[in-house]
Amino acid sequence: MRSMTNYLAIPLLSLLATGASSAEPSTAPATARYTQAASGSSLTFTFTQLGAATEGRFRQFATDLRYDEKNPAASSLKVSVQIASVDTQDSERDDAIAMPELFDAAKFPVATFVADSLTRTATGLEAPGKLTIRGVTREMRLPLSIKSTAAGLELSGQTAFKRLDFGIGQGEWQSTESVGDEVKVQYKVALVRAK
């Protein structure tokens, strides 16, 4: 039975592969696809805890960019962040961040940002898209700049959002006495051309 499956699967797969490649336009597409390089990226955030600006980061996140420098509107961006990879240099606090009253990482393990285009601004670029955290989706214009590097591209920028807009803080955690509402986010992503 197993040999039978293999027998069928191989020609089927090659058929699919040929089909896919023949669907590609003969000229290079205007948008080039980039994915996050294995290293060199950072996603950090700064929040106010008990009156002190405190930094943390997400260790695992993935970025997918289709980029057309001449026509930003044809570009698109997708970022997904693994909530459980949060690192505030204190394991107790990291556990607290994952609990249901805050990010509820068990139920909402991934936060995403999706934008279907980029627009030029006075200072650089902007990605008008949707930010989804803890199951709540909000429109957001993500400021960013993109520059060429030896390995590909580097996307960077910073923004801020209010955690309570996304329900990060239920019950008594809605209080902003200990943990402020505003969270600043800084991102620097090393991108390489996808094969």
Next chain:
Amino acid sequence: MPLRNTTRSWGAVSKSLHWLIVLLIIGQWGIAQYAEDLPLLAKGPPLNLHKSIGMTILALAVIRLVWRLVNPVPSLQGLAKNWECRLAHFSHVMLYALLMAMPLTGWMMSSARNFPVSWFGQFQFPDLVSPSRTLYQRMNDLHETLFAVLVIVALLHVAGALKHHFFDRNEVLRRMLPFGGIK
């Protein structure tokens, strides 16, 4: 009461700093006891108060040491035996050292867990060390040990003052009392 010390009595600045620090330390102990068993979220504000007061004590201790260095120190000559002077001197050195070591170890505890120290939310102090769980644990233990040492030395200090007052019937205690003084 003059602001500055004389060779016979403490001035208003030294007295104020002495008693203010005493009150703050007692408060610090109370706040730490209160905060210890609170749930995670409720623990924050009292611990923050503890940290802010701790930094205040550190600053006051530095001011106090500087003030002591630029002022005459009331003498124990003729009021205490040699061994008493040596013991008193030892306990004073210990108290000054503890007044600084307690806040510094607390500050390191905060830095080691990436809970930066702010002063009543008004401004933020830089981190003293990089985050490390091991270092946090060590500083936590040290903070508690130093407090035990502080209690012992402070008791010795109080015992000495009371001995001077009730047994030797001299002015050593009276000259540090808030409104006391010597004629």
